[in-house]
Amino acid sequence: MREFQNTTTAKDKKKSKVSMSKAFKTIIWPRRNLVFIGLILIIFNRVSGLILPWKSKTLLDDVVPSKDMGQLYELLIIVGAAILVQATTSFLLTRILSVQAQYLISELRAQVQKKVLSLPISFFDNTKSGALVSRIMSDVEGVRNLIGTGLVQMVGGIFTAIISVGILISINPWMTLFVLLPVILFGLVALKAFKYIRPIFRVRGEINAQVKGRLTETLAGVRVIKGFGAEEQENKIFEKGVDRLFQNVKKSLTATALMTSSSTFLLAGMASTGIMGIGGYYMMQGDMTPGEFLSFTMYLAFMIAPIVQMSNIGSQLTEALAGLDRTEELMNMTPEEEIEDRTIELRDIKGDIAFNNVSFAYEEGKDVLHNISFKAPSGSVTALVGSSGSGKSTIAGLSATFLNPKSGLITIDDHNISKVKLSSFRRNLGVVLQDEFLFEGSIRQNILFPRPDATEKQLQQAVKAAYVNEFTDRFDDGLDTLIGERGVKLSGGQRQRIAIARAILADPQIIILDEATSNLDTESEALIQKSLNELMKGRTTFVIAHRLSTIKKADQILVIESGTIVERGTHEELITTKGRYFELYTYQSRI
Numbered sequence: 001m002r003e004f005q006n007t008t009t010a011k012d013k014k015k016s017k018v019s020m021s022k023a024f025k026t027i028i029w030p031r032r033n034l035v036f037i038g039l040i041l042i043i044f045n046r047v048s049g050l051i052l053p054w055k056s057k058t059l060l061d062d063v064v065p066s067k068d069m070g071q072l073y074e075l076l077i078i079v080g081a082a083i084l085v086q087a088t089t090s091f092l093l094t095r096i097l098s099v100q101a102q103y104l105i106s107e108l109r110a111q112v113q114k115k116v117l118s119l120p121i122s123f124f125d126n127t128k129s130g131a132l133v134s135r136i137m138s139d140v141e142g143v144r145n146l147i148g149t150g151l152v153q154m155v156g157g158i159f160t161a162i163i164s165v166g167i168l169i170s171i172n173p174w175m176t177l178f179v180l181l182p183v184i185l186f187g188l189v190a191l192k193a194f195k196y197i198r199p200i201f202r203v204r205g206e207i208n209a210q211v212k213g214r215l216t217e218t219l220a221g222v223r224v225i226k227g228f229g230a231e232e233q234e235n236k237i238f239e240k241g242v243d244r245l246f247q248n249v250k251k252s253l254t255a256t257a258l259m260t261s262s263s264t265f266l267l268a269g270m271a272s273t274g275i276m277g278i279g280g281y282y283m284m285q286g287d288m289t290p291g292e293f294l295s296f297t298m299y300l301a302f303m304i305a306p307i308v309q310m311s312n313i314g315s316q317l318t319e320a321l322a323g324l325d326r327t328e329e330l331m332n333m334t335p336e337e338e339i340e341d342r343t344i345e346l347r348d349i350k351g352d353i354a355f356n357n358v359s360f361a362y363e364e365g366k367d368v369l370h371n372i373s374f375k376a377p378s379g380s381v382t383a384l385v386g387s388s389g390s391g392k393s394t395i396a397g398l399s400a401t402f403l404n405p406k407s408g409l410i411t412i413d414d415h416n417i418s419k420v421k422l423s424s425f426r427r428n429l430g431v432v433l434q435d436e437f438l439f440e441g442s443i444r445q446n447i448l449f450p451r452p453d454a455t456e457k458q459l460q461q462a463v464k465a466a467y468v469n470e471f472t473d474r475f476d477d478g479l480d481t482l483i484g485e486r487g488v489k490l491s492g493g494q495r496q497r498i499a500i501a502r503a504i505l506a507d508p509q510i511i512i513l514d515e516a517t518s519n520l521d522t523e524s525e526a527l528i529q530k531s532l533n534e535l536m537k538g539r540t541t542f543v544i545a546h547r548l549s550t551i552k553k554a555d556q557i558l559v560i561e562s563g564t565i566v567e568r569g570t571h572e573e574l575i576t577t578k579g580r581y582f583e584l585y586t587y588q589s590r591i
Helices: 011-014 022-050 051-066 071-119 119-123 129-137 142-149 147-173 173-220 222-227 231-285 290-332 392-399 424-428 443-448 457-463 490-506 524-534 571-577 578-591
Strands: 352-361 366-376 381-385 407-410 429-432 510-513 538-543 556-561 565-568
Touching: 022 071, 022 147, 051 071, 051 290, 051 556, 071 129, 071 290, 129 173, 129 290, 147 173, 147 490, 173 222, 173 231, 173 290, 222 565, 231 290, 290 381, 352 392, 366 392, 366 407, 366 565, 381 392, 381 457, 392 510, 392 538, 407 510, 424 457, 443 457, 443 490, 490 524, 510 524, 510 578, 556 578, 565 571, 565 578
Parallel strands: 381 538, 381 556, 429 510, 510 538
Antiparallel strands: 352 366, 352 407, 556 565
């Protein structure tokens, strides 16, 4: 799928369409040796299948009239051997190609997941996680029909149909001509149906992703749903989504039903009835033997069956291409590392960060930051305070390179941060968020997340520094205690201490603490504040805090209101000026 990347512009993404020729170049051709083996096997499979109708004519016209048992045994051996070849090649086809197809699916899923994780934070802000799961897991499923038995069976069907037509012509050209007319009509109907179905399959993938996305949110927020008694509301939303999915499936079933009924009427009905009449007439006239008629009808079945099968496989290939359309959209997106020309590799950094007239907007024309300028020297603590929605988290996001400024300049050690390789910057970054995310697994695994190779001594140092041992010592399994999805088995304060231990173990040069003590009780906050003070020594730290008592020792405090810095200074300086910070601090002191 790498070959699909960067072939369309953002404007064209919704119109991305993977043609069969493109799929051939990017998926089939690189695996041409395997496909060639499959084609050889399918040829042997189909040729061996043609033995039975050929020997059926011999049985009726030669063996039975002559009552030659030796010839009968010979015939049975030939037919049995052909059936054995057919069974063996069928097994090999499924074993070789199906396994390869599943390997390709796993390979593509890994590539798509890697691509998704390379995208900027703004992409995830606008996309449901459940929808992304569907894109990664479901959209690539159809490629099994390109590399698996689907495409090879289709080619084998064409091969069988062509051979069968040649044999039918040799038996009776006029009967063959009569059969080809309904076959051509069915082909025209099938082509029209495929053209109609592909956009339906594409929309189905989108609807399926939306429904899965909502379902994922519902399951993740089940406590909120039950807490507000909103089960019925969620049921209706989900029912509406699955009904849209049903309506889409109903449309595709209409086209499928049209092909099925066409095959029944044109191939099984019109062709078979006509052949019965014409063949009966020829046999009564003595122009065709019973063996030739039986052979003709069997070869006719060998011609018609692949055509019907090809229509089914064609539908599967259409669905596969529709899924690849959606996969290509993701693969065409620009990774965050490539949004800017990032060439600077940071090695040992000091951590001097500066904002120079930085503005930022989540939506065009709606700036949330206006000409922000400040310096955060190496080893200093910069606290960001202000009312909700003032822009504190946006400044933190820009400092962490999660966001890119609309205008202005952000520097790290005098380097333009938009030119710095993200991997080299984020090696030196530690983040503790207000609603910290923990992975399902053990406490140990979550703390070791940034440094899986850390020693037991380093782990224990982080555990003690964040006072995690204050509660893990009470657990039977200690650090190996399983915490459930998102740490649901722990309290908010316990989850936060694990997150801080994780940041301590990472040993970053730049730290962003976004309401890091917001979920802690008074006793836990006091313990954590000690560990944070130790963590922040010698490191450039940004602290977002509503509890102003926790930032008294900050080197500088920036008061943000409506996306601008309205005050700056130390705690003592801002208290003295009796401005906005003084109002906030005095109000909290009275609570």
